[in-house]
Amino acid sequence: MFPTMKVQNERLQGVVATVKEHINYYEAVVNPVSIKFYFFDSDNPDFDRQFDELRKKIVPEGFIPFVVKDAEHYVEVSIRPDEKYKSNNVNVILLILTLASTIYVGSIYARSFVRPGTYAELYSLWYGFIFFSLPLMLILGIHETAHYVVARRYKVNASLPFFIPFPYEIGTFGAFVSLRDPMPNRKAMAEIGAAGPIAGFLVALPLLFLAQYLEKIYRPVGHYIPFILNYPLIYRLFGIVEPINKPLFPMVFAVWVGMFATALNLIPTGQLDGGHIARGILGKKAYIVSYLFLGFLFYLTIAYDYLGWLFLALFVIFMGLVHPPALNDYEKIRPLDIAIGIFSLVMFILTFTALPIKPP
Missing domain, CATH: 3.90.1070 (Hypothetical Protein Ta0175; Chain: A, domain 2)
Structure with a gap:
């Protein structure tokens, strides 16, 4: 009754x-x-x-x-408070702007692989699209689309990907999907969080080898070296050694960015993808890991004199260091989700670089 x-x-x-x-x-x-x-x-x-x-x-x-x-x-x-959302036109406009900014940035790196001539600028833009913008946008796009698909599978309303244009260095600040419903349970929290990095990583992996193959075909004709990249463990795992005294092939850089973006997203703190995974698997105890990795970011800032980690730490604090609970925070997770968490940790170790970029 x-x-x-x-x-x-x-x-x-x-x-x-x-x-x-x-x-x-x-x-x-x-x-x-x-x-x-x-x-x-x-x-x-x-x-x-x-x-x-x-x-x-x-x-x-x-x-x-x-x-x-x-x-x-x-x-x-x-x-639930009434909320107004932007139309999908915003997503399309940002996508076009990000394509333009990544093509422009990619064309700068491509100039070292294009011989001077009447159509050199057009070739640089074409190379910037094919060898930089396309692979980078593919990795980022698949990453965000995976978040979207898994969220919708759990009947969690999510936006289409928002790309962020930035016409400097890598051409973009990345992309994100806005979850418009709260997480239903810890299982969904872990799986939605992990879907993006796993999908992006699985796309970047074959592109890693394709980039190495194309790098051997397209020889540099210039000498522009904007910076030197430090490569993560996964490169050494496959015996890939990149020269530091030659111009950077655009696709090699694009895949490197995709790998590094995977590592950034998997840091288990705050509202990052890794924060979702940690909160889903560890429950309330995830805040301990969140604070530990926040301290880790500050340590990296000081130890490597790299301000990028400081900006990330401040971003994490601004967005919220302690992850909110799911609607049903008591539902038990499955062994599959624990396996997903372990795989995410392995991906982080393979793709993380303490000092990503240094002057030539």
Whole structure:
């Protein structure tokens, strides 16, 4: 039997009716901002599935259910604040601008591989597109698309990728997908977080060997060396040694950027992909790892005199160092998710570079 309950608001009446369909509760308490439905575990033997079905129904209707298991167990349903989102036109415009900025930057590196002549500038732009912009955008695009696909599989509303143009050095500040719904559970949190880095890494890996092959075909005709790259462990693992006294082939640089972006995203702190994975697998204890890696970023800043780590640390702090919990933070994760976490750690070790770029 469900307790008798009168709610004047028609929308809330609908929520109460939906909760009744999925959760066996013994008491409901109404307050100005939410309704708490108290329940016993013994009355809900398949609670995780029941709650997830409830979430899928009421989140699109503008309500957020949240599980609390303390002295008493309850599901708290609150009204979701109205939010306005940009149209997909913004995504398209940013994509075009990022393509333009990466082609322009790639053409600068390509000039050392184009012989002077009437059409040298056009060839540089073409090389910048084929050998820099295309592979880099492919790695970043697949990364973000994987986040999007896995999020939608869990019925979590997500935006299309937002690319960030930056016509200097690498041509972009990367890309991101905006999750417009809260994470439903720790399993989804870990898998959505890991999907992007894994997909991007699996795309970058074959491009790594293709870049080495093409580098042997396209010989430099110039001497422009903007900086020297330090290569991560994965290069040494495959016996790849890049010369430091020759111009940088654009595709080699593009793949390097993709690998380094994988490592950055996998740092297990804050709202980074690695932070999602750590919070999903470790639960509440993930904040310890988050603080440790924040300290690690400050250490790298001082030890290697590289301000990029300081900017990343400040970004992590600004976005929120402690990851918020999932709606059902009590659902157990699967061995598969632990394996995903271990694979993500291996990817981080293989792609991380303490001092990525140094002067020539």
